[in-house]
Amino acid sequence: MTKAKLTTTVLDRLEPRQSDYVTWCGALPGFGVRVRPSGRKSFIVQYDFHGKSRKVTVGTFGTLTVEQARKRATELLAKVQLGEDVAAKPAVEANPTIAELCAEYLLKGCKHKKASTTLTDKGRIERHIKPLLGHIRVQDLKRRHIDDFFADIAAGKTAADVKTERGRVIVTGGEGTARRTVRLLGGILTYAVDREYISENPRKGVKIGKDKSGERFLSGEELRRLGDALREAETVGLPWQFNEGANEKHRPKKAENQREVIAEHAVAAIRLLLLTGCRLSEILKLEWANVDLERGFLRLPDSKTGKKDVVLGAPALKVLADIPRIKGNPYVIVGETEGKPRSDLKRPWKRITAHAGLTDLRLHDLRHSFASVGAASGMGLPIVGKLLGHSSPSTTARYAHLADDPLRRASDSIANSIAAAIGVGSDVSNVVPLKEGAA
Known part of the structure; x- marks a missing residue:
């Protein structure tokens, strides 16, 4: 039976099988297409060189048209006629x-x-x-x-x-x-x-087990304990925790010095994580320029899912209003380095959770807790997903211009539930005056 000329129509009809196979072109001897079980189709050229059969890949169907591949194959076969082994490649390549x-x-x-x-x-x-x-x-x-x-x-x-x-x-x-x-x-x-360095992925079949779900949700009683610890941390301070065997000369001698007040920006960051469901990097890298207190949004120029707006509930607005702006520093959560944000919350988080008896709690669990409160309140997963930024930015943006929408009500409800547990007031209007910044 005469082989057909390879055309787009012919290639479109080639179905994948359990193993690789090649269909050759009837118009250009040595020119063919290899079809892999995955459905990938690659153009190839086959020729004899000093008695040995050689193959070289021309390109992939979809990246190259049939005619482009045929032209390249013709050029390669011409080089073979002139004595060049076109399949030979440097070993490293x-x-x-x-x-x-x-x-x-x-x-x-x-x-x-x-x-x-x-x-x-x-x-x-x-x-x-x-x-x-x-x-x-x-x-x-x-x-x-x-x-x-x-x-x-x-x-x-x-x-x-x-x-x-x-x-x-x-x-x-x-x-x-x-x-x-x-x-x-x-x-x-x-x-x-x-890239056709290998035909199959050796990673296939390697058993690595499953990740732990990592979903830790705070109960109402745990939220109250965390709230109490946050208030104590920023006011009277947390009791010092002494390690056994530590040098006693470095311990404070007076009882009033045996407490540590946690920086207000660190405490505020933890509250914002609780009240917004934001990721840690979104809060630590947040700039005042991206905070819209009048309309109640965080306008994040970048996040894990791209540009997005975060709808702020009334308690979150209150927390933001109480954070002092530091002159010359554009960030909401400032660190010790002038003009820079705080780099992490590891130490204050460890101190606060230890005092609250929540040593197994991770910062990311605050995001899970925000979502769980919303789901338990009957918000519906699509609404909670939008609040967390799980949908595309364009979907979330459609709600941005509305003064009172399902996202706004949901955010208020979730944040109020959490605020009640941790003791953060929510009696604020949409327009919140900023606290005067420190020099």
Whole structure:
């Protein structure tokens, strides 16, 4: 039977099978298309060179049209006639090491990712992937290597305390780190499949277990305990906690000095996390320029899900109104460095939760608690999702111009429920006067 000329219509009709197969062009000998089980279709050229059959990939259907691929195939076959082995490639290009593949991936394969995510990827590559797998060539990487890779990270083999010019970098191990790093490696190897360095992803079939749900919700009684601890922290201060064996000469001698007042900006940040459902970075990086107290919104120019508006309930507006602005510092939650935001809440959070008897509580659990109060109040998951920014920015933006909408009522209701438990007043109007800033 005469083979048909490869055309777009012919390629569209080619269905994937359980294994790869090739359909050859009847008009240009040596020109064909390989169909993979995934449905991916790649143009190839096959020829004989000194008695050996050779193949070279021309490109992918969809990236190249059939005619573009045929033209390229014709050029390659012409070079073969002139004595050139067009399938020969430098060894590094055809079979890079995992370290070389990671470098290429960071350069070409993750342009769709946010800068912060790419930075995290770089850290995992440098601290875990390259030390353990960087020397292996991608075509030599087997599932057993990835099994051992997961076990080594989980056991803490790559854990380290590294001194840098900016301070210290503490690299942790554990199963959570191992799972996240293996997932990243799987994505890098998928890129290698797309680049046709390998035909299958060796990450497939590697068992790494499931992440813990991590969903911790505060009960009403726990919210009251946290609220009491926050009020005590910013007023009379929290009692000092002395470690056994610590040098006693550094302990305060007088009873009135045995308490620590937590910075008001740190306490305010924790309250805002509770009352808005925002992510930690959204509050710590919040600038006054993005706070619309008159209309009751945080206008976030960037977040994990992109640009979005956060609807503020009345208690959250009250907290913002009571935060002093620091002259020369554009951030709402200021740190010790002039003109900069507070970098984290680790120490005050540890002190406050210990005093409240909530040592298992994470800062991100405040976001879960905001959502759980809303869901329990019958708000409906679509409304709660919009408040948390789970939907697209354009969807949330449709509600921004409304003075009294379901999002506003939901945010007020959730924030009021939390405020009642933690003792934050909510008797404010939509327009809240700002507290005079410190010099």
